[in-house]
Amino acid sequence: MNKLEKCMAGEYYDCHDKIFLEFKAHARKLVKEYHALAYEQKEEKTNILKQLFGEIGTNVSVGVPFICDYGRNIHIGNNVSVNMNCTFVDCNKITIGDNVLIASNVQLYTAAHPVELGERLTPGWEPGMEQYFCRTYALPITIGSGCWLGGGVIVLPGVTIGAGSVIGAGSVVTKDIPENSVAVGNPCRVIRTVNGEKV
DSSP states (O other), X not given: OOHHHHHHTTOOBOTTSHHHHHHHHHHHHXXXXXXXXXXXXXXXXXXXXXXXXXXXXXXEEEOSSXXXXXXXXXXXXXXXXXXXXXXXXXXXXXXXXXXXXEOTTOEEEXXXXXXXXXXXXXXXXXXXXXXXXXXXXXXXXXXXXXXXXXTTOEEOTTOEEOTTOEEOTTOEEOSOBOSSEEEETTTTEEEEEOTTOOO
């Protein structure tokens, strides 16, 4: 298994390896070009997003500023609005379905580190070594079709938000949310169902 395959499989990987640095450099170049465009330059902006993202549907808007890590791991469906100041840390796959609203300041984090210090530190690391000092892994995030993520929502690695669900502003989503749910809080919890679903 190569380094990229390890990353996508959710195993520990060296995020400073050459291949990931190349992904980051490519993404930063495109994001810089994207930010330089005027609001009304829709066609040019769409062309850059097609180069940046792994997949993009029709009628997709991404407000600026926008930050992502690799870009290539972001897969977006049709009729998606990503408002300003969003951060997508796409070290693993981020899948966003159709008809999705993502409000300002939403953060999607696929990358993480072990909680235990002994597991988090890279074995044999000492100050001054070129080797990166901590272990990193990444897990995919899925946002189902018809979802709305309110302002300031944070979604953590490995989370799936079911189709038709609404996540209240400021929530921190640490676990999967079922379809057709309204969920709020930190940690985010379901408070009711919507879209004709029975409680």
